[in-house]
Amino acid sequence: MAQWNKQRSEREVRLAVAAKYADGKVVLAGNVVAFLSSVVCTGDRVCLEGDNQKQADFLADALASVDKAQIHDLHIVQSGVVLQSHIDLFEKGIARKLDFSYSGPQGHAIARALDSGKIELGAVHTYIELFARYFMDLTPNVALIAAVQADRAGNLYTGPNTEDTPTIVEATAFKSGIVVAQVNKIVDTLPRVDIPGGMVDFVIEADRPFYVEPLFTRDPASVTEIQILMAMMALKGIYAPYGVRRLNHGIGFPTAAIELILPTYGEQLGLRGKVATHFALNPHPTLIPAIESGWVEQIHSFGSEVGMDSYMQERSDIYFTGHDGTLRSNRLLCQAAGLYACDMFIGSTLQIDLAGNSSTFTSGRIAGFGGAPNMGSDARGRRHPSPAWLMAGREAVDNPTSLARGRKLVVQMIETFGEKMVPNFVEELDSVKMAEQLKLELAPVMIYGDDVSHIVTEEGIANLLLCRNAEEREQAIRGVAGFTPVGLGRNRAAVEALRARGVIRRPEDMGINPLSATRQLLAAHTIEDLVTWSGGLYHPPAKFRNW
């Protein structure tokens, strides 16, 4: 006789065992390790919520403390490998296989663990790609998530950091999995319900608030003149001619520089209201001056940002907020907006090769992708037109017809040299060698060359849409690669010919005087200036307070 409900029965068994640690749905923090040992079983797929921002760190520490004789060979399927406890799971032998998306600070540790065989790597995904697999072949058996508050019925208030939670819970709860939430506080009445209690099995009041990394805070004091020059070129050479209104900005300083010169240089160019009006974007503090100057109409966010909560609460015309007043973020939906409803992705990278392939995997470090490859790719399923999308598409072909599809603008900003005079333009990406060493089937590439439309360096802009063959692409890239070996290896005549066609544009070709690339152009020079712009509503985390 066929069994059609094994997963449901298995769930019932586990819930029955776990019940002895719970009062209804509430588990005491002191019992967490024993409790987890009753709901997690060897071989489970576990999603330990954590991305580039919020972390279920209390549950991560607890999971890393279970007895590996009892629980081992876990398959971790989660957005971010960020905490020491995430690495500990593998080092201790509790977990073996890993499918993830992002690893900022643990990039080196993951590479080491892969090399020593402690981690068996499934794949490195984009966020939206991993979320999609939660509903196909990587559905979690157990989800360990984080929220701000819970009530005793298991309803959750995630506050401004909703992020991945609805997606993880959806996949787990409706496939007979078990959902456990750590919360900062258990209360009688929630400000709003972000996750209905019917999808949550257990809640635990943790001994500390869940950790949030202020990943998107860039101190204006650290923005350099080179980055300002690149920002000026991007605004005048890309935002203006394409009329880019809907976009996503990456995390780096060059895009922070763009945000900070919108109210100054952008205003001089007369671009307010014509570009950069709608964003799929985390709440970047460096965007405050542009918002306050009337540039931005609307922002939807993947997650929140430490210190921005009060500001966003008071700017509900700009941000998505709940009826309680606080931000509602959602990584899956914002990534979908970044893919289908943005005309441009512009962000920094660490390495670019001669075909325009762009990677953040440098020697000995597995950085993960986060959302960049998703937002930084042309959405082939897109069907709605916009001026920017159509213009890019028409540049990419000879004699465009009405059947010519549009193109997303995918702009990579990169200074030609990185730290310690390491050239950022290379003949071969470090990730190719790394893939050989670690026996990965696929060399990690953040953005494939055929998706990149423009490269902006301090030397100029290369418009790859206008290149018609591999040779032209290579020379266009060499032509903005500055004094790196790749740049010095250019064919000068070919580069000048590309410049005559507007494929390469120098600052002087765009009427930009390098002398005007000064910090005077920044609408805010310090974090304190951002606080002032916000009318005191932005509360920067302590590490950014230096006044």
Place this chain on the structure above:
Amino acid sequence: MEQFQIHVASARPAPGDRRQATVGVNASGNIEILVERVLPETECLVEVTTAVTGYRTLWQAVIEDFCDRCPTGGLRFAINDGGARPDIVHLRLMQGARLMGGEP
């Protein structure tokens, strides 16, 4: 510490009549340049004092490209380099030349 000079014999005369200008600061990763109009109008001299040794060929490439793009005849550039990247060096040289050309 390394010191050397790069001499360009056939430079286009630099416009303007400003005698002297300074740009940048002498700090780590940055560069300070003193520009003076003291040479015959087709000559350019760049004197480099750098905290980082072993990059002379790169300096040569940066300075040649700069003299290609900018009229620098008559100018002597004295550089105090605190380990700036080539793009910073290039930007500062351009800034120096523009200043000498009469711009504020």
